Amino acid sequence: MRGRPTPWPGGDPSDDDGAAPVPETAEETAALRERLAAAVDACDAPDVVFAVSRHGRRTLHSGGTAPPPDVPREDLRYEIGSASKAFAGLLLARLIRRGVLTGGEPAAACLDPGRRVGPAPATLAHLITHTSGLPALPADFFGRALPAWRTNPYARYPAERLTDAFLRHGTRHRPGTRWHYSNYGVSLLGHAVAAATGTAWEDLLTGQVLRPLGLRGTALHAExxxxxxxxxxxxGRTPVPAFDAGGFQAAGAVRSTPHDLLAFLEAHLDPAGSPAAGALRAVRVPVLRRGAGHRHVHTVAWFRHPADGGPLYFHSGATLGQQAFLGFRPDTGTALAAVCTRRFRARDPFVATAYAFLATG
Structure with missing residues (x-):
């Protein structure tokens, strides 16, 4: 069997303690800046920002093929697409740590309190770990989205239709038996949590994640x-409208500045003193492996890969015209937030460049 979640994690991961800060020499600083410049150039996009934090010391480099905008690139807000799921995972972990939820609530019962559920329902934990048995997208998504495929397809699929699709048709597979990446599932999580708590997802995210971590340059809508x-x-030349996530907010609506993204990652590297410390530690704990032969281990918020000195955590994302990569390494005290404004294409260099940058220190 593949993808069965373990019980919800708590406490500190035993092998993830960050390395003690080491002063950086002038040569190391210069080498880092050279690496950042090379990475930005390799991404071949109108706007690119690579933002690195090492033990809290930030270094940002921006560039791109387009003329510099009026506002410095590192001060703009970027669409991070599926990297929004790292925010969703932390939010759910906070609610569980605070006793508001357990993670074992059936999603259908949250959305329709009078509904009877079967013996093996899709729970909130299944939804956030992509083990709910749901497909990547609802069956009728493409038919509705096709007329706006080059502009804003998700905007044509509202929240009510997404939750109705789930309540009408259920899951394709028995929850907890296999891993399948699902925007549908994490989006449904957002609506189920909102229904269970009586609070809109945007308000939950603001109150439980953005405000406690001081992320003032992060939102769910273009402003x-x-x-x-x-x-x-x-x-790389034709602009596209700002992304509208429609009913898929929890899975892909976050837009944020590079500095806010670094602050988000720095909180994961050093949870001590944060009001979200328990949840930040919890989302570093592995909860499932995708199956024999896979190096992919997952937490409730991150992909977790082995690296020379310890695990590497990351999540990438993309919208119709932008890409993002978020990652951190506790062993080196390093975080990387990378963004660009060109839609993913065949043999796109962006994610590979960002992953390699983080993996090599």
Whole structure:
């Protein structure tokens, strides 16, 4: 059997303690800046920012093929797509640590309190760990989205339709028996948690994650074309509208500045003193492996890969015109937030470049 979650984690991971800070020499600083410049150039996008934190010391480098915008690239807000799931995982972990939820609540019962559920329902824990038995997207998503495929397909699929699809059709497979990456599942999680708590997802995210971590440059909607980065099609020249997640907020709606993304990652590296300390530690604990032969281990918020000195945590994401990569390494005290404004294309260099940067220290 593949992808069965273990019980919800708690406490400190035993092998993830960060390395003690080591002063950086002038040569090391210069080498880091050279690596950042090379990574930005390799991504070949209109706007690119690579932001690194080492033991809390930040270094950012930006560039791109487009003329510099009026606002510095590192101050713009970027769409992070599926990397929003790291925020969703932390939010759920906070609610569980605070006793508001357990993670074992059936999603259908949250959405429809009078509903009878079977002996093996899809729970909140199944939804966040991609083991719910749901497909990547609802069956009728593509038919509704196709007319807006190049602009904003998700906007054509509202929350009510997403939850109705689940309540009508259920899951394809028995929950907990296999891992299958699902935007549908994590989006449904957002609606189920909102229903169970009586609080809108955006308000929960603000109150449980953004405000406690001081993320003032992070939101779920585009607000100002002067401060929200503009995405581009695969050609790297044609602009696309700001992303509208429709009913898929929890899975992909977050947009944030590189500095906020670094602050988010720095909190994972050093939870001590944070109001979310328990949850930040919990989301580093492995909860499942995808199956024999896979190196992929998952927490409730991150992909977790082995590295020379300890595990590497990451999540990437993409919208119709932007990409993002978030990752951190406790063994080196390093965090990386990388963003760009060009839609993913065949043999796209962005994620590979960001992953390699973090993996090599």
């Amino acid at each position: 100002d074309p002067k401060t929200d980065a503009t995405g581009h099609r695969k050609d």
